Every structure is written in structure tokens, then in C-alpha cells.
Amino acid sequence: MKVNRRQFIKIGAGAVGATAFSGLTTRWWGLDKDPVHDPGTEGTKVVPTFCELCFWKCGVLAHVKDGRVTKLKGNPAHPLSRGKLCPRGTGGTGLLYDPDRLKRPMIRVEKRGEQVFEEVSWDAALDEVAGKMLAIREKHGPEALALFTHGFGGSWFSHLIKAYGSPNIAAPSYAQCRGPREVGYWLTFGQGLGSPEAIDMEHTRCLVLIGSHLGENMHNTQVQDMSRAIARGAELVVVDPRFSTAAGKARYWLPIKPGSDIALLLAWMNVIITEKRYDIDYVEKYTTGFDELRAHVADKTPEWAYPHTGIEPERIRETGRFIASFKPASLIHPGRRTTWYGDDTQRIRAMAIVAALLGSWGRRGGYLLPSKMSLPRFPYTAYAYHPREKADRPGSLYPLADETLASGLCDATIPGKSVYDIKAWLVYGTNLLQSLPDPRQTKEAIQKLEFIAAIDVLPVELTGWADVVLPESTYLERCDDLHVARYKEPFIAVRQPVVEPMYDSKPGWWIARELGRRLGLEDYFPWKDSVEYALARVKAGGYDCEELKRTGVIRGKPVPVTEEEGVALSFATGSGKIELYSKPLEMLGHDPMPVYRAPDEPPPGMFRLLFGRSPVHSFGRSTNNRFLALADPENEVWVNASVARDLPGLGGPLKSGELVVLVNQDGVRSQPVKAKVTQRIRGDCVYMVHGFGHTAKGLTFARGRGASDSELITRYKVDPIMGGTGMNVNFVRIERATASTT
Ligand code: SF4
Structure with a gap:
């Protein structure tokens, strides 16, 4: 049974309709009594904590009755949840009570x-x-x-x-995800964007999403901010080879040819500069390299960009003018997984340069300058100095990478x-x-x-x-370190154990x-447990431990975060200005300003493999969650409808729901996966949600559901600036699944 999103959110929110599914979930868990999502069950105890279904860390109020977690709600006191959780967050009990x-x-x-x-x-x-x-x-x-x-x-x-x-020590969330973004903004403005991203979506008047699937990428606070902005009349421009959920709300959808984003951004720069639509005072006061940039983009006209991007010149011109008309409250969303084609830091630089031309850094409705509450570290013995360089980039490769590269450690x-x-x-x-x-x-x-x-x-x-x-133990059974957030409204949040650890699992602090x-x-x-550790830090910071335990969060005073609120803009770059022309890049032998180089074309009969995420899943971390699977049990491969009518070698049109196998350029074959035949994607690419197609024996629910894009990503292109792995460089052909492949 697949539940639509509206029904699912109702269940998660504890509204009517959930009882219809309680018998089903009970059977799946193999339990007498459905331990979760009995929506009428208020807890006899409510424990504030924060979510770990994804990295966003929203505040949760966990209801507990008879030793079981009955529901998870958003903590109204927590700045990231504001009383709401995303659909995944409401399904956290599906992880806690996962029989696997x-x-x-x-x-x-x-x-x-x-x-x-x-x-x-x-x-x-x-x-x-x-x-x-x-x-x-x-x-x-x-x-x-x-x-x-x-x-x-x-x-x-x-x-x-x-x-x-x-x-x-490395996290794949850097070289495989947000690393190019952090380096690109740091090179331009002297600082990265962090997490949650320092952006003012709530007050933006024009939001530009370039390959960013907000709405499918369900970062709770950002989705709330985007909804508020749209309700207030903010405009949306979506650049994406796929007609995403956000594109359905947009004034403009630009179905760009995959890999040509830098060409579009250069053409927008051309329009904004030649038509003097940039923020002249801001650019004069805060940037360096404008003359070089003007010369660099002088011939990057919309007509030049058209054959690269597939976007008609008039549409490029019109959208460039449209975005500029809302400056400085025109926000190019920085995205999250930015490792696409190996030129990713340069693409992010191009986005940052457009933002600089619009004067949106440090401005209301653009990029914010958030702060953090001060909280002393635990007074540990100092770590010993280690004389040897990290293993990920011997010989000082990628000196601009500011975190360790997981792929480098694997190499x-x-x-x-x-x-x-x-x-x-x-x-x-x-x-x-x-x-x-x-x-x-x-x-x-x-x-x-x-x-x-x-x-x-x-x-x-x-x-x-x-x-x-x-x-x-799961996040609902343990206490971790304190979350000291750099945010427009700084805060400190605590993760507290909601119930005792199940089985013979142990919290991470205990294992370490x-x-x-x-x-x-x-x-x-030197501490008894993580609670003693956390409270020692809170006391050392002079904060109220009881308040933190009771409410789950201590909020700092809101501070000015934009120039309009009184922040004096400064930039931690070598020049002390926004660097449109990057001397550090030039010195290291890279292009000082973004240059468009076309990616390889798909071979005949093949399609570029694109992947993204589902609003109810955190990639492969949640696909075994029976509750979340009510809404999204398996992935599908999106295929353009016109292309599907006449796919080579298929012997007839492909229909939605038919099982196909994808075969990549290296001969690697996917598990069978359902086709979704749609006009909502360009004909030169296919798309699937990442995180399905598990093969682990122990994942008894997720195993064999859908197909794994990861298996097909056998090639990647390394970003020469920071070592990120561009993964949108794989191609697949489509075969009908046969009896032997199912
Ligand atoms: S965005 Fe959703 S899954 Fe992520 S922390 Fe918030 S509620 Fe949890």
C-alpha cells in the first residue's frame, strides 16, 4: 500500500486517518500492539530532544506512555522546528522500533x-x-x-x-556533498554557509533554485521559510532538467541541459552587467575584480549560452532581468549536494558572483551573517600534536579543502x-x-x-x-553532545534520552x-556519562541546566544579521572585499573567474543518470523504516515520455510501472526498478531517488526494493580545486527487465 503525501503527513501529525494504518504497521513490526503513531495517545511524559532522522537537528517533543514512544511532535520552542517536524521526523519511531x-x-x-x-x-x-x-x-x-x-x-x-x-577523520558529507559550496562561497565572500545555511529565505522576494530540490529535499525550517515567502508573494525561478515539486510553484522553470549551469550563470552576469541591473553602489563599495568580470562575460551573451544550455536567449535575458529586479532580496539558493560535474567549486563561484552583483550578501532576503552562543568546550587533556599530514591529499593536493576528504581516505x-x-x-x-x-x-x-x-x-x-x-542506540535512546547552532537566532539544544536503550544496544558516548x-x-x-558531560558545559557557560532539560533549548538574543539591521559588512578574503576575480585561485593555477567547459555528452542510446531525494527519506538511512515506507516504499526511474515511446532495443513503447534495468557505461547493471514515464524530465537524462536498492541481508524490509543509483556511479570527476567527487557523470541505457533479471 502506498499512501499519498497528504495522508502521510496527517498520520505523522497524529491527525485522523492514522488508525486506518495501525493494524498494518502492527503486522509489519510483528508486535501485539502498535508501538507508534497511535495518534490519540498523548504521552504521560513528554521529553524534549532533537531529531536525527537527518542532519538538520529539529527540536522534538517525544511523547512516552508505558515506556513506549507514542508520537513525535515539533518543539515550538526550538528555532529549527517551530512546532513542526518534516514527514521524516515524525517517523522517527519507525527507526526506534525497527525489528531489523x-x-x-x-x-x-x-x-x-x-x-x-x-x-x-x-x-x-x-x-x-x-x-x-x-x-x-x-x-x-x-x-x-x-x-x-x-x-x-x-x-x-x-x-x-x-x-x-x-x-x-572524514565525513562523506564534505567531499561527496557540500564541500564545493563551502569553498566557493569562502573564496568569494571569505566565509562558507554552514548548516543550517545562513540564508534569509523567509524574507526573500525572489528565490532561485539551481538543481536544488527544496520540497523534495525536506529541510524543515527552509521549507517553512519557503512556504511563508511564497504565501507573501515571493517569486520562484527553478533551473532543473526535471520539473521538480518546486518547479510546480515557480514563475519560471528553465529545463536546463545537465552540466551547463555555469553557461547560464555567465549569461545572466552578462545581462545584469551590460544592462546595468547590478547593485552599483554595493559592487563599488564591497567588491574587487569587477572590471575583469565585465570583460570576462562581455561575449557570454544569452545567444552564446543557448546552444550549451538549451534555454532560449530571450528566456535567459528575461529571467536575468526578473531576478535582478528584486535585488538585493533575490536569493540564489546555495544548494546542499553540490558535487555534480567536477567543476563544482567554479559553479558555486558563479552563483556567488551573481549574488554579489545583486548585492544580496549580508542583506535582508539574501544571505545572513548569523552568530553562535558562547559555550566552553569540555576541559579535556590536549590532543597530542600529530606531525604527519592527513592521508586524503598527500603532497598538499587541494590546499583549499577545509575538511578531510572521505574519498581521499578510501584512496x-x-x-x-x-x-x-x-x-x-x-x-x-x-x-x-x-x-x-x-x-x-x-x-x-x-x-x-x-x-x-x-x-x-x-x-x-x-x-x-x-x-x-x-x-x-538510536537518537531517542541516548544523550549526545550539545547542539550549539550558528543561526540567525543563536541557540543551544540538548538531545536527551527519551526511553531506555532497546536490546543490547549502547549509546555512542559509552562505546567511545x-x-x-x-x-x-x-x-x-573523565565524566560518568554524557549527561554529566553536557551539564558541565552548560554550567561552565553560565546557562540554566534546568531550563535546558525542561524545554530542550536555550535561545540567545536575536542579533542583527543584515546590513539593514546595522551589521557593518566585512569580508575575510585576502583583499578584504568580495572577490569576483580570485587571486588565490589564479595563484594555484585555476581559473580566477568561472569558465564554462561542456561536460561529456551521453553516448548514443544512453542517458545521463541524475539522482536526488524523497521528502520522506534521508537517503538510504531511512528506506528500511516501515512507517516512512507507507509513503514511499521504493524508487522509480523517471524517463521522458517522448523518449519512452521509441527507446532503442525495447521493441515497443515503455509504460509507467514496467520494470526496467539500467546498464551503465561500464556494464554495471541495476536491480529491476519501475519506470515512471513522464514529460517532467528532459529527454537526455533519467532520474531516480538515491538510497534504495539495498542488498544487505539484515534489511529485511528495504532489501530488493527499487534500485541503487550508487551501484551505477562507477565514475566520478574530481573537483581540481577542493577534491570533491562530481557524480553526475555516469550514463545508462534502459533495458526491459526479463524473467531472469526479476
Ligand atoms: S528536517 Fe525532518 S528529518 Fe531532518 S531533523 Fe528536521 S524533522 Fe528531523
Whole structure:
């Protein structure tokens, strides 16, 4: 049964309609009583905490009755939720009560990847991990161990690994996601955008989404802000090869040829500059390199851009003028996953330069200058200095990258790919076989390891390759570090345990501390538990611990965040100005201003593979969640309707709902997946939601549902500026699934 979005949100919000599904969910969980989403059930206890269904960290009020979480609601006091959760967030109990959860520590008994383990005691599992870590440090040095981490609970393990002595700690959320964006804005304005992004969507008058699927990409506060802005009459311009949900609300949808965004942005610059539609005072006062930029884009006319982008010159001109007419409250949304074609930092630079021309940085309705409340760190013993450079970029490759590259650590694990050999991995909360490009290469790296341990909640593909698996409690069962947010209204939020840990799972702080003790690092874990740790920080900051426990959040005073509110704009660039022309890039041998270079075309009969996300899923992290699957149980591959009528080799038109197999340029075949035949996508590409097509044996619900785009991403193009992996460079052909493929 698939539930439509409206019905689903009603269930999540605890409104009428949920009872119709309670029997179904009860059967799925194999329980006598539906433990979740009995919408009439108010808790006898309500615990404020914050969500971890995605990284946004919205404030939650968790209702508990008879020791069970009955519903999750948005915390009205929390600035990121404002009393509302997104559809995923309401389904957090689907993770808590997932029958497939990792329940006890396990040690591998067959070959890596065969997913055969035996359950052991915590002492046995921790002794095994600590023993291997000590042996690696003794034999190869501490830097031979890498930590891959994702999620807020990863801070305990980052702390452990820094104390252990390794500098090699990486999150795929940088080189595989937001890294180019941070570097592009930093090069232009002297600072990145952080998370939540420092943008004023609520007050914007014109929002420009370039390949950003807000609405499908359900970042709660941003979706609320976008809705408010649209309700107040804000305009929307959507640039996307696919007619996204947001495009349905837009004044303009530009179905751009994939990979040609820089050409469009250069043409917009041309229109804005030649027609003097830029913010002349702002540009004169705050920017450097305008003359060079004007010369650079003088011939980048809409007519020049047309054959590259497929967008007619008049439409480029019209939209350039339209966006400029709302300056400075015209906001080019920075996006989140920005690793597309390998020229990503330059594309982000082009977006930042248009924003600078419109004077929207530091202005109401544009980009904000948020702040953070001051909270002292816990007074730990200092980490030892590590003399060796990080493993991800030997020889000072990518000096502009400001975080470690997860893909670089994977490369450094394969002998011959790097001068630096990683010998062991600790993997916290990230399914590297879906988050890193080319899973074949990730498996090759894993096979070279002397040791790999995984800490996770669910038995995902990566845990199937681990030597030791440590089951972590979910975010509803544990306390993590405090969330000290840099936001327009700064705040400190606490994650508190809502219910006791189920099964034999343990919170991350406990696992890290117990490993620390076994490694002789007790001094780095001088607290009884994470609550004592968190409260010590709150007290040291002079804040009220009781208020934080009671409300879940301490809000700081709103501070001025725009020039209109009195902020004096300053820029932490070399010149102290907004750098339209980048001397640092020039010095490093890169283009000082964005240059358009056409990406490779799909070979005949093939289509560019694009991927994105579902509003009810956090990629592969939630596709096993039975409750969220009520709304979205599997992905589909979007195929243009005109193309589907006459696909080569299919012997007849393709219809929606038919099973197809995608075969990429390297001959890798997808699992069978349903086709969605639609006019809402260009004919040169196909699209699917990321995170489906699981193969892990333990994911009994998600396994075999839909297809995995990750398996098809066997090629990527590295961003020469910061080392991000552009992944929209793969092509597929479409075959009808046959009896042997289903
Ligand atoms: S956006 Fe949704 S899933 Fe993410 S933290 Fe907020 S409520 Fe949770």
C-alpha cells in the first residue's frame, strides 16, 4: 500500500486517518500492539530532544506512555522546528522500533562481505576492537587508522580518534556533498554557509533554485521559510532538467541541459552587467575584480549560452532581468549536494558572483551573517600534536579543502593509489557503500584493510563488511553532545534520552569511553556519562541546566544579521572585499573567474543518470523504516515520455510501472526498478531517488526494493580545486527487465 503525501503527513501529525494504518504497521513490526503513531495517545511524559532522522537537528517533543514512544511532535520552542517536524521526523519511531535493528555486538566468522557473524558480549567486542587498534598503532602508527563518520553522535568517536593520535577523520558529507559550496562561497565572500545555511529565505522576494530540490529535499525550517515567502508573494525561478515539486510553484522553470549551469550563470552576469541591473553602489563599495568580470562575460551573451544550455536567449535575458529586479532580496539558493560535474567549486563561484552583483550578501532576503552562543568546550587533556599530514591529499593536493576528504581516505587505503597507507577503518553511522562513489573501489579498499569495525543502528551494507559490529542506540535512546547552532537566532539544544536503550544496544558516548579506557585514554573520558558531560558545559557557560532539560533549548538574543539591521559588512578574503576575480585561485593555477567547459555528452542510446531525494527519506538511512515506507516504499526511474515511446532495443513503447534495468557505461547493471514515464524530465537524462536498492541481508524490509543509483556511479570527476567527487557523470541505457533479471 502506498499512501499519498497528504495522508502521510496527517498520520505523522497524529491527525485522523492514522488508525486506518495501525493494524498494518502492527503486522509489519510483528508486535501485539502498535508501538507508534497511535495518534490519540498523548504521552504521560513528554521529553524534549532533537531529531536525527537527518542532519538538520529539529527540536522534538517525544511523547512516552508505558515506556513506549507514542508520537513525535515539533518543539515550538526550538528555532529549527517551530512546532513542526518534516514527514521524516515524525517517523522517527519507525527507526526506534525497527525489528531489523542491530541488537547485540557481533564478530565476523566468514569472509568479509558474506555477512555472517556471531553475537558476542560487549566485553569481547570492545576487547577485539581495542586490541586491533593498539596493534595498528604499534605496527604502523596511529595515522594508519581512519574514522569515517556521519551524524551528530560521531563527535564521541572523533574525540576518541584524535586522542588515539590519528588526524584521519572524514565525513562523506564534505567531499561527496557540500564541500564545493563551502569553498566557493569562502573564496568569494571569505566565509562558507554552514548548516543550517545562513540564508534569509523567509524574507526573500525572489528565490532561485539551481538543481536544488527544496520540497523534495525536506529541510524543515527552509521549507517553512519557503512556504511563508511564497504565501507573501515571493517569486520562484527553478533551473532543473526535471520539473521538480518546486518547479510546480515557480514563475519560471528553465529545463536546463545537465552540466551547463555555469553557461547560464555567465549569461545572466552578462545581462545584469551590460544592462546595468547590478547593485552599483554595493559592487563599488564591497567588491574587487569587477572590471575583469565585465570583460570576462562581455561575449557570454544569452545567444552564446543557448546552444550549451538549451534555454532560449530571450528566456535567459528575461529571467536575468526578473531576478535582478528584486535585488538585493533575490536569493540564489546555495544548494546542499553540490558535487555534480567536477567543476563544482567554479559553479558555486558563479552563483556567488551573481549574488554579489545583486548585492544580496549580508542583506535582508539574501544571505545572513548569523552568530553562535558562547559555550566552553569540555576541559579535556590536549590532543597530542600529530606531525604527519592527513592521508586524503598527500603532497598538499587541494590546499583549499577545509575538511578531510572521505574519498581521499578510501584512496589511501588502496596500495599504490597514495603514498600513505591506511590499514584500519572505524566507521560510524555512514553506509560508505552508498555514500562514496564507485562501491567497487570501496570494496577493494575494505579488502586491503587489516581491520574494520562499524558502529551503527541498522545492518546496512557497510556493516556486512565489518570485522566487528557495535550496535548503537538510536537518537531517542541516548544523550549526545550539545547542539550549539550558528543561526540567525543563536541557540543551544540538548538531545536527551527519551526511553531506555532497546536490546543490547549502547549509546555512542559509552562505546567511545569504553574503547578509550581499553586504549589507555581514560584522561580523555573523565565524566560518568554524557549527561554529566553536557551539564558541565552548560554550567561552565553560565546557562540554566534546568531550563535546558525542561524545554530542550536555550535561545540567545536575536542579533542583527543584515546590513539593514546595522551589521557593518566585512569580508575575510585576502583583499578584504568580495572577490569576483580570485587571486588565490589564479595563484594555484585555476581559473580566477568561472569558465564554462561542456561536460561529456551521453553516448548514443544512453542517458545521463541524475539522482536526488524523497521528502520522506534521508537517503538510504531511512528506506528500511516501515512507517516512512507507507509513503514511499521504493524508487522509480523517471524517463521522458517522448523518449519512452521509441527507446532503442525495447521493441515497443515503455509504460509507467514496467520494470526496467539500467546498464551503465561500464556494464554495471541495476536491480529491476519501475519506470515512471513522464514529460517532467528532459529527454537526455533519467532520474531516480538515491538510497534504495539495498542488498544487505539484515534489511529485511528495504532489501530488493527499487534500485541503487550508487551501484551505477562507477565514475566520478574530481573537483581540481577542493577534491570533491562530481557524480553526475555516469550514463545508462534502459533495458526491459526479463524473467531472469526479476
Ligand atoms: S528536517 Fe525532518 S528529518 Fe531532518 S531533523 Fe528536521 S524533522 Fe528531523
